[in-house]
Amino acid sequence: MDIDDILADVSREGEPQESRDLQELTRAWVAERVAPEILPYPDALMDRVLERIRRQIELVEEQTGNMDPKTNFRLIVIQTELERFKFLVRSFLRARIAKIDKHPLHILQTASTHLSTSESHYITAHQALLSTHYHSSFLSQFPAALQRLDDTAGGISMVDTPDTDAAVFCRALRDVGVISVEGTERAFEMKRGDCWVVRWNAVRERVLAGEVELI
Amino acid sequence: MYGELGNKLVQHAKRTQSLAHLPPYQAEIVRSVTREVRDLDKDVSAILEPFAGSFDPSAEPATACALLVNHLCMRRNKRCLLAYHRVRSDKLEEMCWSGIDVLERQQQQQQQQRSGRNGGESGTSLGAEIGNTSSLSPEEEEYVRQYSDLLAAYKGQWTDIDLTGSLEPPRDLFIDVRVLKDAGEIQTEYGSITLTKNSQFYVRQGDVERLIAQGYLQRLS
Secondary structure, three states: OOHHHHHHHHHHHHOOHHHHHHHHHHHHHHHHHHOOOOOOOOHHHHHHHHHHHHHHHHHHHHHHOOOOOOOOHHHHHHHHHHHHHHHHHHHHHHHHHHHHHHOHHHHHHHOHHHOOHHHHHHHHHHHHHHHHHHHHHOHHHOOHHHOOOOOOHHHOOOOOOOOOOOEEEEEEOOOOEEEEOOOOOOEEEEOOOOEEEEEHHHHHHHHHOOOEEEO | OOOHHHHHHHHHHHHHHOOOOOOOOOHHHHHHHHHHHHHHHHHHHHHHHHHOOOOOOOOOHHHHHHHHHHHHHHHHHHHHHHHHHHHHHHHHHHHHHOOOOHHHHHHHHHHHHHHHHHHOOOOOOHHHHHHHHOOOOHHHHHHHHHHHHHHHHHHHOOOOOOOOOOOOOOOOOEEEEEEOOOOEEEEEOOEEEEEOOOOEEEEEHHHHHHHHHOOOEEEEO
16 A cells, blocks of 8 residues: 555545545446456445435425425425436336346346345346246257256356456556466556556456546 | 258348238247257257167268268257247346336237127137237246346336436426326326316426326427
8 A cells, every 4th residue: 555545545534434435336336337257246335325315316306395396496406316316226227127137047147146135036036937938839849868958068158157358447546466367478567556458367356456447 | 850840930030020910930940949949959869879889980981971960950049949939038027117017908909809700709719819819929938927026126226317218318307298008197296287288388308208208198399
């Protein structure tokens, strides 16, 4: 830890929790939209944000009853901000659902801890629905050996997986040291503030640790 | 034979991806492909029967090759069927998310066709033909029904957010809208508004988003 990090930490603590949450939510939203794999669900952050949205909605509802909306400028600002927050959360959740729908079996097998409780309910229920649908449509008349949906025989896995070699844009939030790209000779040093285009699997761990952010 | 029909299904699926609506379910082809798989499977067991479980591929390369071809065809057919059904169910899910009531639309279509046919006084094999006009298979209808329930359950946990809302970043809190179809009275936080055709309003976007998506209102820029 050098002087920059200490300064960063100090200036960070000066900020109120609310603005830090917004920053975190935006970061999570961008990362979720960019990363090829599903990322861990930010439980605590979402709880705080949702709680705050609920409070703001209550506040708006209380205040609209007794005042003329055209003159109540403060309320308009609150509502606009509220809409923006709702958009962030909605877009974030939809990005996750899109990934869940795209690679359900892969996520169930490898990353089920990254889901929130309701997302796990959704994925299991959805997967059950899909397989009943396949079964009642045609699969039930197949020979028993061919009825599985997660067959790996013959060298080809039926389970579709996300492309972890996909390139992502990222920025280092602090000095992270040398990153070597698997399967190639390339290795480079990543310093705080650096921006790189790099394979997702090379920076995956760093992103999860919060040392690198996706942009 | 040997995957030809499966290929047709894949072509149908490919075409479906670029269509706005869902073309009729190819029940006949699906049945034929399934039958093909069963026939191939029977062939395989027939070939294997004389060996009574002690088949050695290296001793009989010709038979092994026949088995391999049959086996690969079955797997291929399975993939084609899965792909076809997945494309269609994806499409149905998309409709559920965007708030289109697929089943209601199906019923409307059928009713229109029924009334059209009654008007034309040609009601001989009515029942059978109406059965064909639905572009969903019975299994798909069931799937849509259950998926809507699932979606509603998931959405219900995020009542404040409205998950199926617009994915465009919001710019203005209030927008101008024109009413395209009579939508009756809606309740907003600023009181109720009666939406009659051709009138214009300056309303909160969040209150009318649903109606815009359903085509009752048009947003004026």
